[in-house]
Amino acid sequence: MFISPMQPMKAEEPFNSEEFLFEPKLNGHRLIVSFINGQVNMYTRNNNEVTRQYPELFNVPVDSGTDAVFDGEVVRLREDGTNDFEGLIQRYRIGKITKIKDASRTHPVQYYVFDILYLNGKSLTHLPLVKRKEILARILKPSGYYHVTMSIEHEGKALFKVMEDKGLEGIVAKKKNSDYVSKRSENWLMVINYQYLEVSISAYRRKEFGWLVEHEGRTVGCIEGTISTEDRKAFYLLAQSLITGQDRHFVYVKPVLKIRVRFRNWTSNHMLRTPEYAGLSGELKKPLR
Structure with a gap:
């Protein structure tokens, strides 16, 4: 039953x-x-x-x-x-x-x-x-x-x-x-009981929304879900000058734009388990001109 x-x-x-x-x-x-x-x-x-x-x-x-x-x-x-x-x-x-x-x-x-x-x-x-x-x-x-x-x-x-x-x-x-x-x-x-981490955005999806993020030079996850329109706009405006290439799925950018994420724990292959967006940091926090 x-x-x-x-x-x-x-x-x-x-x-x-x-x-x-x-x-x-x-x-x-x-x-x-x-x-x-x-x-x-x-x-x-x-x-x-x-x-x-x-x-x-x-x-x-x-x-x-x-x-x-x-x-x-x-x-x-x-x-x-x-x-x-x-x-x-x-x-x-x-x-x-x-x-x-x-x-x-x-x-x-x-x-x-x-x-x-x-x-x-x-x-x-x-x-x-x-x-x-x-x-x-x-x-x-x-x-x-x-x-x-x-x-x-x-x-x-x-x-x-x-x-x-x-x-x-x-x-x-x-x-x-x-x-x-x-x-x-x-x-x-x-x-x-979330853990928190600052990561760099290294790519964004070409179709549905998603950011690939890296930490210490390696990809550790993909951030999806609820991110405000203002924060997305801030990212896309800055990202246009940082594009390094693209493929069928992603547009790659220099990993200099940082965000904070929260996640449950690290997996055995050093990936973030269920990462969530927790706010802007670094260059993305500066006012756009």
Whole structure:
């Protein structure tokens, strides 16, 4: 049974509130686990069935005869306890069943459950979050691969500081009395622990918008998304005198125009993971004449 997951909106700063529970934001991918009539099925947030990918999660730790649907995050952990997102994606992409079985022993995943959506023939999505949490704690028996995600009351700033100090993903704030809706909702708010960096623009796309950016002489990502009309105009006016060449996809410029970006972390091949534009710097900040 697939239930389309509830999605958080973004908040820029951590906060304290008596109305919210605060949870660590783990660096993995969303996983809906359905255990009905003894049959386990696993789905990504986009309703792609991935049951065969994670055989270590086949034994759902609930009492015999229990039917349930759980929502959570599947992650890979390094020996030091930090999230290995790239290792998880490698696991996700394995195709051969024999290699999947081998990887489940040598590079196992962990499933951190933060919600229960269905129990023994009844939907629980109409219940407030705190009630669902109580049911989850009673139904799921933590095991070597299944864990109930910790949550705390009120102290969102303190939890974010812990995540920041450990270099982890951030936090999610969830309203205690909120029901579960299969859409993005302001009752769930994620606060990302971004890293910031100054980079140089080395090229721009010829068709749809995008800037190739470099750091210390090598390309580290492509910036897309929301950039103000004023900032784009400032770039294009200055870039015309800096063009060094072009191909089918990009116009290349001298990498002297700088911007600030924020991103989640570096990938193993030294690229920015999910970079976002964070403002102008250098020459682009000067008034145009």
